[in-house]
Amino acid sequence: MNLLTRFQALQAQLPLIAILRGLQPADAVEVGTALHAGGFGLWEVPLNSPDPLRSIAAMRAAYPQVLVGAGTVLTVQQVRDVHAAGGQLVISPNCNPAVIDESVKLGLISLPGVLTPTEAFTALAHGAHGLKIFPAELASPAVVKALLAVLPPGTGIYPVGGISPDNMAPWLEAGAAGFGIGSSLFKPGKTAAQVAAAAQAFANNYRALRKA
Numbered sequence: 344m345n346l347l348t349r350f351q352a353l354q355a356q357l358p359l360i361a362i363l364r365g366l367q368p369a370d371a372v373e374v375g376t377a378l379h380a381g382g383f384g385l386w387e388v389p390l391n392s393p394d395p396l397r398s399i400a401a402m403r404a405a406y407p408q409v410l411v412g413a414g415t416v417l418t419v420q421q422v423r424d425v426h427a428a429g430g431q432l433v434i435s436p437n438c439n440p441a442v443i444d445e446s447v448k449l450g451l452i453s454l455p456g457v458l459t460p461t462e463a464f465t466a467l468a469h470g471a472h473g474l475k476i477f478p479a480e481l482a483s484p485a486v487v488k489a490l491l492a493v494l495p496p497g498t499g500i501y502p503v504g505g506i507s508p509d510n511m512a513p514w515l516e517a518g519a520a521g522f523g524i525g526s527s528l529f530k531p532g533k534t535a536a537q538v539a540a541a542a543q544a545f546a547n548n549y550r551a552l553r554k555a
Contacts, residue, residue: 346431347472350410350452353384357546358521360385360434360454360501362414364392365531371398372405377535379406381542387434387523389414390421396428403429410452414523419445426451434523436477438462443469454501458482463490467498475523478504484517491518508548515552 344352361383366374371388378386386402388395390413402411412432413425422433422445433446436456446453447470456477457463463474474494476482479502487500494500502514503523511522528541 346410346450346452350385350432350472353410354499354521356384357382357549358385358499358501359383359545359549360387360432360503360521360523361528361542362387362389362503362523362525363398363529364389364414364525366392366395366398366529367531368394368397368401370535371401373535374529374538375402375406375409377539378542379409380539382546383542384409385432386411387414387432388412390417390425391415396424396430399425399430400428403431412452416442416446418442422446422449422451434475436475438466440465440469443471446470456503460490460493463494463498467495473499473501473520476500476502476519477523479514480505484513484519487514487519488517508544511549512552 361378366388388398399411410431412430414434416433416435419441426449432452434454438455438457443453453471454473454475455466455471456475457466499520501521501523502519506522506524507527529538
């Protein structure tokens with residue numbers, strides 16, 4: 344199964360990306376265990392975390408069935424570093440065509456940040472596999488609905504920023520494919536048990552909304 348097929352399969356199971364900003368390498372596998380127990384199969388370690396490539400490598404080795412990658416990827420060299428560490432996802436807060444090009448060239452899943460139609464179409468033209476609406480606090484479900492009306496059918500949009508278990512519904516109704524979830528799921532100082540409980544709450548709420 345190639346990487347895109349695996350990404351699509353994991354997204355079909357639970358399209359919630361865990362954003363692990365501030366994760367320490369010593370805690371990576373334990374946090375990964377908590378996320379896996381909660382059903383999360385898409386994990387992102389932002390590159391402004393402590394020694395993020397070590398965390399990515401450790402999580403990838405411990406849980407080969409999930410997809411692990413990096414967030415806050417801003418340069419072509421960082422894409423190469425993530426690839427060398429075994430990362431599979433390249434997620435950015437911005438739309439940098441060079442970063443998208445390098446990610447696609449290396450066979451990685453590219454999820455750049457966009458906020459305007461111009462950025463969204465630029466990202467897709469360079470091969471992005473999905474679009475991160477960031478910061479979601481600057482957008483709204485109405486923005487997602489309007490973008491999806493003009494973007495190619497099947498484009499996946501993932502709001503990121505301020506997402507909690509109880510505010511997902513309007514975004515999903517507008518057509519969001521999933522979410523990136525940060526501090527309400529993980530932040531430094533949270534125990535693995537707290538992360539597992541938060542992951543389960545997100546998963547349960549998402550599935551309940553999809554059945555509604």
